[in-house]
Amino acid sequence: MKLYKGLVAAIVEALQEIFVKHRQADRIVEQLLKSNKKWGARDRAFIAENTYEIVRWWRLVKYAAEVEKASYSEDLWRIAGVWMIIKTHHIHGENFEILPEWPEFEGINADSVEERYQEGLLIRKIAQSLPDWLDDLGESELGSQWSEQLVALNRPAPIVLRVNTLKSSADEVKGILGAENLMEVAQNSNALILKKRQNMHNNDAFKQGFFEIQDAGSQMIAPYLDINPGMSIIDACAGAGGKSLHIAALLQNSGSVLSMDIDDPKLGELKKRALRNGVTNLETMHIESEEIITTLSETADRLLLDVPCSGLGVLKRNPDTKWKLKPDFLTNIRNVQWNILSTYSGMVKKGGKMVYATCSILPSESEEQVKKFMKSRRKDWKFISEYRTSVSEVGFDGFYMALLERKK
Template sequence: MKLYRGLVGGTVEALQHIFVRNRQADRVVEQILKSNKKWGARDRAFIAENTYEMVRWWRLVKYAADMPKASDAQDFWHLIGVWQLIKPLHLSTEPVELLPEWPEFSAIDPIRVKERYVEGLQTRKVAQSVPDWIDEIGEKELGEKWGPELVALNKTAPLTLRVNTLKTDIAAVREILGSENTEMVSGVPEAITLKKRQNVGSNEAFKNGLFEVQDAGSQLIAPFLDIRPGMSVIDACAGAGGKSLHISALLQNTGSVLAMDIEDHKLTELVKRAHRNGVTNLQTMLIDSEDSIKSLSETADRVLLDVPCSGLGVLRRNPDSKWKLKPEFLNSIRNVQGQILSTYCRMVKKGGKLVYATCSILPSESEDQVQLFLKENVKKWKLVSEHRTSVAHDGFDGFYMALLERKR
């Protein structure tokens, strides 16, 4: 494989935005790829792949480079050169030709780099490229399960779609995308995984609302609500609204779906997505105070609380978040989770049900929160069932979901 200066420069720029300016990787990559119209598909693939690979393996790359911190452009050029040397060893990819004799690579010693790389593999937090505190809390909460989960979280996530049953069925979408390029997901009836990645956003079937991009684990949450047509359902932490749209489809456009969130721009985008999906039973509401919740007391047959969390179950998709996440955030978000569960549960009718969900692999954000809530509300609520997906064993993102029933 030959390196081209302009493409390496684009990767340098992307990494600086992510690690120096603290911007989100997906938005950075999207912006960089749009910045040069002369780049072809292979050029864009080089920048995107190398950026995400280096973000994923950032600690290991820095260790191999013997560079504790990167700040200026020269540091990032150096690190990209180091990554090109260890990438074939680490990912079993095509080896790079000799590094170009560019000034930015002049200080790289290939022999020393490979020695450091082998040395780094002896320590899990370096080899699997996570901060010390995440490795420590993962081991503390998951024990022997942490190692396999961590390895799985460093693999590239599959591209999984949810077929929109309001407009089509799984057979029709597979025919459109090519049955040879798609496969169904066992236990997730509306899920299709693409064998070869592609930009589905430009696909006419996507533009016409025949499918949405949604991980298979995420697709298990809406059905966990035990929904029947005609019900009133509130998605109280709707965010981008993927699960709201799924709920509408499960209701077959009957009953009502109220999607709520504290960020108005997300709800605005959800309205556009709902229109594209042919959803007619969905409304949105901005949460601007606790009065929003009180006004809906005992009005819903079902409530979904996909609460804010650390996101440690979706690191495959957001590898940069492990470098941005801080221990103090985890402590504060646990308090938020408990507050949301104890407050928002009031919207459920007596005899109704609620699902508490997280995209975290940590019990302290998931099972422990539910058990604490049940202990404090033993006379009012009971646990019906709970389920957890494992990145290592299921191949899905790491989700937790608990179905709770409000006693009559």
Template sequence: MKLHRGLAEAVILALEDIFIKNRQADKVVEKVLKSNKKWGARDRAFIASNTYEMVRWWRMILYCDGFDVIGNHYNMWRLFGVWQVLKPIHFKLDTASELPGWSELADIDVTFVSDKYTEAMGIRKIAQSVPDWLDETGLKELGSVWDREIAAMNQEAPLVLRVNTLKTTVIDVRKIFGVEETELVDNVPDAVMLKKRQNVSLRDSFKMGYFEVQDAGSQLIAPFLDLRPGLSVIDACAGAGGKSLHIASLMENQGSVLALDVESRKLEELEFRAKRNGTDILRTRWISSDKTIKELTESADRLLLDVPCSGLGVLRRNPDTKWKLKPKFLESIRMVQWDILSKYCEMVKVGGKMVYATCSILPSESEDQVKRFIDAYGAEWKLIKEHRTAPYMDGFDGFYMALMEKY
């Protein structure tokens, strides 16, 4: 594809917002794509793909430009040009990109860049484009699996829908997109995978609540609660409520779902989504203090704790996380997870069940936290089962879930 200066400028603007202004990549790309209504689908695809690719392979790009220090000051034009040289090599494309004669790209040495790429492929943290500390942490916690895990995390994630069975069926949603343009997902009954990326939020069927965008791995969490119609369920870290909506759907709109969160803004979004989804049994409540949790003591038949985490299981979708995440945050979030698990469990009735879940690939945020909990509270709780998903194993995002029962 011929490089157009206007599109290159859009990518560079996005990168400046992400790396210099420290803004969230998906929000930045969304904003940039809305900035020019004259761009066609191909233009938008170029901007989005090149932005995400450069974020994903940022350290490798820097290395091939002659740097191995991730700082705050970059020559974005040069790095954009370096990526255009690297892209056909890295993705093994048939045709090489020819750099245009723009002054900003004039001093890029293609041979130097190519030679540096060969060097980079022999250094895992450069080849897979991760910070030193993350490479060390992944190797320490996952051992030899880390190589496969991080390589899979650098692949583009598929676009998966969760069909809202309160309003429609998997068969009908496949017809909306074209059966030949969709795929089913083994062992995830409400999932439909789209073969082509697209903005599904513009479709009337989305606005009518026929489906939500939700990774197949994430869709396994709500069923893990062992739900049935009529139960009282609390989703205590609900956020914008994708799993709360799934719970209500699985309960066939019978019973009660209480979505809690410390951020009231997210709960407002959930209330809107619940109306769109035709969910009548869902209500929200803001967690203003520990008092909110105490008031709900032994009120839930089922409790979902999809706790805050590093997000290292969803790097395919949020590649900027690996550049913004710091070791100190990882230490602090483990403490937050333990605080939530050890306090919020009191909301479960005797005989009730709880799922602890994370979107992290690290055992220290997942399996280790559950083991610690059972060691401390084994007189009242027992671990029934655990499950983990991972891109390198099943193609899903990296989720962990554990089902425990109170007795």
């Protein structure tokens, strides 16, 4: 593996932004890849892949590099060099070639790196690269399942497409992209996995709205609402609207979809996506106060509450989340979840249904919130079912969903 200094320097720059300036990894990588028009596709792939993998294995690589706190440029260069040793030997299975004789790599000894790496693999929180407090929390909530979930969450996420049935079909998308380049997802004919990672946002079929990029676990949530054409549906934590678009497709552009969120710019992005998808039954509403929720009392046949959460179920695609999370955030977000569930549920008509969903693997954000709700609202609500996608079993993101019915 030949290293080019300009590309490694770009990785170091990204790490500085992510870990020293505490910026989001996906935004940094996106901005960085646009900064140099001379980089080709392979160069960009090298920068993105290695940046994300170092972020994913940050604690293990720091341990192998004998860097306690990476605050300076020289620390980040050392970490990048040590990662190249680990990647070459343990991921690619190749004999390691000596690092280039760059001043930034001076003092890195491959034998010492290997010794420290093997030591780190014996300690779960180092081997799986996460903070002490998060390892303790996961074990306390998931017990023996925590270790296997961690291993699965540290595998890179596949790119999954959701066929937009308003404009296309699975067979048509296969014909355009090549069936040999795609894998089907069991029990979901409209979910297709790309065999080889590539940027699909510039693909003509994507620009025409034939498909969206949406994890297979996420694609299970909209159907869980038990939707029939003609219904009035509210997606109350819509964000940029991936699930709203799926709901509109399931409605076959009949009925209505009201996509709500406290983040108005995200709703603006949803409007653009809806236009591309050929969605005509969707409106957006900015939640400026809880009075808006009151005005919509008993108006929805179906309500989706895909609530804000820790994001621990989607670490495969957002590995920097585990370094940005703090214990106080989890306490606060559980309070937010409860407020949304207990307040927004009033928008469901009597006889209507609601799905409470999270992209967290923690029961305290998911099952326990639903149990608490049912305990306090048993007279008015009926618990129908719940489902959790297993990251370790299926390899997709970790989602929880519960279906509740408001009694007539």
